[in-house]
Amino acid sequence: MSAPAVARxxxxxxxxxxxxxxGLLLVxxxxxxxxxxxxxxxxxxxGISFTNLPLIGTxxxxxxxxxxxxxxxxxxxxxxxxxxxxxxxxxxxILALGYALAVVVRSNRRGATVxxxxxxxxxxxxxxxxxxxxxxxxxxxxxxxxxxxxxxxxTDGSTAWLVDGPxxxxxxxxxxxxxxxxxxxxxxxxxMQGIPRxxxxxxxxxxxxxxxxxxxxxIPMLRRxxxxxxxxxxxxxxxxxxxxxxxxxxxxxSDTTTxxxxxYRRAFVxxxxxxxxxxxxxxxxxxxxxxxxxxxxxxxxx
Amino acid sequence: xxxxxxxxxxxxxxxPGRSARDTSSGRxxxxxxxxxxxxxxxxxxxxxxxxxxxxxxxxxVFVVPLLLALVRAGQPGDVVVAAPDGRFLDLxxxxxxxxxxxxxxxxxxVNSVVVSVATAVLTAVLATLAGYxxxxxxxxxxxxxxxxxxxxxxxxxxxxLTPLYLQMNAMRLTDxxxxxxxxxxxxxxxxxxxxxxxxxxxxxxEIEDSAHVDGAGTLRMIVSVLRPLVxxxxxxxxxxxxxxxxxxxxxxxxxxxxxxxxxxxxxxxNLQQGAYGQVDFGLLAAGSVVAMIPCVVLYVALQRYYxxxxxxxxxxx
Numbered sequence: 001m002s003a004p005a006v007a008r009x010x011x012x013x014x015x016x017x018x019x020x021x022x023g024l025l026l027v028x029x030x031x032x033x034x035x036x037x038x039x040x041x042x043x044x045x046x047g048i049s050f051t052n053l054p055l056i057g058t059x060x061x062x063x064x065x066x067x068x069x070x071x072x073x074x075x076x077x078x079x080x081x082x083x084x085x086x087x088x089x090x091x092x093x094i095l096a097l098g099y100a101l102a103v104v105v106r107s108n109r110r111g112a113t114v115x116x117x118x119x120x121x122x123x124x125x126x127x128x129x130x131x132x133x134x135x136x137x138x139x140x141x142x143x144x145x146x147x148x149x150x151x152x153x154x155t156d157g158s159t160a161w162l163v164d165g166p167x168x169x170x171x172x173x174x175x176x177x178x179x180x181x182x183x184x185x186x187x188x189x190x191x192m193q194g195i196p197r198x199x200x201x202x203x204x205x206x207x208x209x210x211x212x213x214x215x216x217x218x219i220p221m222l223r224r225x226x227x228x229x230x231x232x233x234x235x236x237x238x239x240x241x242x243x244x245x246x247x248x249x250x251x252x253x254s255d256t257t258t259x260x261x262x263x264y265r266r267a268f269v270x271x272x273x274x275x276x277x278x279x280x281x282x283x284x285x286x287x288x289x290x291x292x293x294x295x296x297x298x299x300x301x302x
Numbered sequence: 303x304x305x306x307x308x309x310x311x312x313x314x315x316x317x318p319g320r321s322a323r324d325t326s327s328g329r330x331x332x333x334x335x336x337x338x339x340x341x342x343x344x345x346x347x348x349x350x351x352x353x354x355x356x357x358x359x360x361x362x363v364f365v366v367p368l369l370l371a372l373v374r375a376g377q378p379g380d381v382v383v384a385a386p387d388g389r390f391l392d393l394x395x396x397x398x399x400x401x402x403x404x405x406x407x408x409x410x411x412v413n414s415v416v417v418s419v420a421t422a423v424l425t426a427v428l429a430t431l432a433g434y435x436x437x438x439x440x441x442x443x444x445x446x447x448x449x450x451x452x453x454x455x456x457x458x459x460x461x462x463l464t465p466l467y468l469q470m471n472a473m474r475l476t477d478x479x480x481x482x483x484x485x486x487x488x489x490x491x492x493x494x495x496x497x498x499x500x501x502x503x504x505x506x507x508e509i510e511d512s513a514h515v516d517g518a519g520t521l522r523m524i525v526s527v528l529r530p531l532v533x534x535x536x537x538x539x540x541x542x543x544x545x546x547x548x549x550x551x552x553x554x555x556x557x558x559x560x561x562x563x564x565x566x567x568x569x570x571x572n573l574q575q576g577a578y579g580q581v582d583f584g585l586l587a588a589g590s591v592v593a594m595i596p597c598v599v600l601y602v603a604l605q606r607y608y609x610x611x612x613x614x615x616x617x618x619x
Contacts, residue, residue: 022520023439030432030491031447037488038454041465048465104357109350111357117605118361121368124601125594128549128567132590133371135574136583142383144370157385178363186609239460242551246571260460260552267464268556276464283461291456 042284049278059274066278075254076279079262080286086169086258087237093177094233095226098184103214105185106192116189120182127179131246134175138162138247145171165255168248172256176243180236184229191225192218231291238287259283368594375591379584397588406578407589409562410569414593417479417565418548421486425494425543426536428487433498433535434524438510448499455492459485460552467556477560485557486547494539497611501535502528538611541604549593566593 049066053059070076105116122130137143138161150157161167195218203213219226241260244250250257250265257265263283267276374382376393401407435441436448459466466485467476475481505528513527524532554565564572570589574581601608 018439020439020441023435023441023444026435026439026520027432027444027447030428030451030495033428033484033488033491034451034454037466037469037485038457038459038462039450041462041469042457044469045462045465048468053468101360104353104360107353109353111354115357115361116609117602118364120605120609121598121601122364124545124597125368126545126549126597128551129590129593129597132567132570132574132586132593133367133374136374136382136587137367137370139383139583141385147386178367183612186612190609235458239458241460245551245555246574260463263463264552264556267467273464273468280461280464284457287458287461288456 045277045281048274049281051274052272053274053277062274066275070275070278070282075257076259076262078254079257079259082255082257083238083240083259086173086240087234089169089173090176090237091230091234093173094181094184095230097177097181098229099188101181101185102188102192106189116186119185122179123182125179127176127243128246130175130179131243134171134243135162135247138171162248163252165252168256172243172247176237176240180233184233187225187229187232188222191222195221234290235287238283238290259286368598371587371591371594374584374587377584377587379582382583382587397582397584398592400582400585401588401592404573404578404585406561406564406569407566407573407585410564410566410589411592413479413563414548414566417482417486418544420479420483421490421547422540422544424483424487425490426540429491429494429498429539430524430532430536432491432495433500433532434502434528436495436499437502437505438507451492451495454488455496459489463552463556470557476557477563479563482554482557482565485553486543486550489553490539490543490546494542497538497542498532498535501532505531534607535611537604537607541600541608542611544600545597548597 050061050063051059052062052065101119105112105119137145140146140158140160143161145161146155146157146159149155149159159167161171199217199221200213203217208216239260240258241264244256244258244261248256250261254262259279260283263276263279266272266279373391373393375397376395377390378394378396381389381392401411432451436444470476470481470485473481475484509527509531510523513523518527549567550565551567551571554568555571558564558568561569561572566589570586570593572578573589574586
C-alpha cells in the first residue's frame with residue numbers, strides 16, 4: 001500500500017487497466033462470428049452428411065449412404081483427379097516464379113519498389129476479374145492469345161481454347177501462375193530481407209557463386225517460409241472454383257470440373273445437400289491431410 | 303569492374319556506387335553497412351544491367367495484359383470480338399455509358415460497393431476490438447478462444463459451403479446483402495484478428511497506463527489514445543477485407559438468388575452467359591475494368607500497410 005509507485009509490480013498494474021471482463025467483452029463479437037458461421041456449420045455438416053437432406057421437403061437418416069454414393073461416384077473421383085492434376089501443374093511454377101520475382105525485388109536498388117508493386121497487382125485484382133478478361137482474350141481469331149500465337153507462326157489463330165479440356169487447362173494454369181505468384185513473391189521477399197547480410201559475406205569471400213549462395217544459405221534459412229507459401233498455394237489450388245466456373249463452366253462435359261464445382265453442382269443444381277455435404281467433408285479431410293503432409297515433408301530435412 | 307567490386311576491401315562498405323551515394327548525402331560509407339539487409343547481391347555493373355533489363359521485361363509481362371484490358375474496355379463490342387484491325391485503338395466511353403443503361407450491371411456495382419465497404423468497416427472494427435482484447439487482457443479461456451479463431455483459418459469456407467448455406471438460410475441471411483456482409487466478415491476475421499493482435503502487442507504498456515490514469519475508458523483508449531499506433535494494422539485489416547469481398551464469387555453466387563441483389567461479379571457472369579440478352583463483350587470488358595480499378599487504386603495507395611500486414615500475419619502465422 002505504502003510502496004512508492006515505481007516499485008508497483010507490473011502484474012497489478014495490468015489487472016488494474018485490463019479487467020478480465022472487458023477483455024472477454026472485446027473478443028466476444030469476433031468469437032461469436034467464428035462460432036456461428038464456421039464452427040456450427042462444420043459440426044452440423046457431420047450430422048447432415050448422414051441424412052438425405054434435399055433443399056426442399058423432408059429429410060431422413062440414411063446412415064453412410066451418402067458416403068457410399070460419393071465414394072463410388074465416378075464424377076466425384078474425376079473431379080478429385082482433375083483438381084489434383086491442376087494442383088500438381090501449378091504449384092511448382094508458382095513457387096519458382098514467385099522465388100525469381102522475390103530475388104528481383106528484394107534489393108534496395110532503385111526501381112525495386114515499383115517492380116514489387118507491379119508484380120503484386122494481378123493478385124490484388126483477383127482471379128474473378130482476371131477470368132473475365134481472359135475470356136475475351138481466349139476467343140478464336142479476336143483474342144490476344146490467338147493473335148500473338150498466330151503472329152509468331154505457332155497456330156493459325158483460330159484455336160477455341162475454352163472448349164477443349166487440355167487446352168483450357170493449360171491456359172488456365174498459365175493465367176493462375178501469372179496471377180498468384182505475386183503472393184509467393186511478397187512472402188518470400190520479406191523472409192529474404194530478414195536474413196542478415198553478414199551471413200552472405202563469408203560465402204562471398206569464398207567466391208561462392210550466386211546459385212551456391214542461394215542454395216546453401218537463402219533456401220535453407222527460408223525453409224519455413226517456403227513451406228508456408230507452398231501450403232497456401234496448394235490449398236488455394238485444391239479449392240479452385242471461380243476461374244473454372246467463369247472460363248469453362250467445368251466443361252467440355254465434366255473435363256475441367258474441380259471438387260468445389262462438383263460440390264456446388266451436387267448441392268445447388270441437383271439439390272442433394274446431404275451428398276454434397278459428405279463431399280465437403282471429404283474435401284475438409286483432404287485439405288487437412290495435405291497441410292499436414294506438406295509440413296511434415298518440408299520439415300523433415302532441416 | 304566486376305573483379306574490383308569483388309575485392310575484399312569493398313565488401314564492408316557494399317557496392318562502390320552505393321557508398322558514393324551515401325557519402326554525397328553526408329553519412330559516409332559506414333552508413334551503408336548499417337543499411338537494412340538486402341539479400342546476397344552486391345552491385346556490379348553487370349548485375350545492375352541484368353536487373354534493369356530483366357526487371358523491365360518482367361514488368362511488361364505483368365503490365366501489358368492489364369493495359370490491354372483498358373483498351374478492350376474502350377472498344378465497342380464488335381471490335382472486341384473481331385480480329386485486330388484499324389479500329390483497334392478507336393477508343394470511346396461507349397461501354398461505360400452502356401453500363402449506366404444496363405440496370406443489372408450498375409446495380410451490381412452498387413451492391414458490390416455497399417457489401418465490400420460494409421465488410422471492410424465491420425471487419426476492421428471487430429478485429430481491432432478482438433486484437434486489443436487478445437493482446438492486452440488476461441482472462442480465463444483467452445488461449446482457447448484465440449486458438450478457436452485461428453483454427454478457422456484452416457477451415458476454408460469452400461469446404462463447408464452446404465452446411466453454411468443451410469445455417470444462413472435458417473437465420474434468414476440468404477438473399478440478403480447483410481447476410482453476405484456477415485459471411486465475408488467471418489471469412490476475413492481470423493487473419494485480421496491476428497494482424498491486429500500483433501499491432502496491439504507492439505504498443506508499450508506505459509502509454510495505456512498514463513491514459514488510464516487520466517481517466518480514459520476502454521473505448522476512448524482505443525479511439526483516441528491507441529489509434530495512431532494501431533491505425534496501420536486497422537488499415538491493413540480494412541483493405542484486406544475490402545479486396546477479398548469486392549470480387550468474391552462463390553459465396554455471392556451461392557447465397558444470392560434474387561437478381562436485384564447480385565454483386566458485380568455475379569451480374570457479369572450472368573451477362574457473359576447471356577441472361578441479359580445477347581452478350582456484349584465490350585460491356586463485359588468495361589465491367590471487368592470497373593471491378594479492377596478500385597483494387598489497383600486502393601492497393602497502390604495503401605500498399606505499405608497491406609504488404610507489411612500480409613507478411614507479418616502470414617509469416618508469424
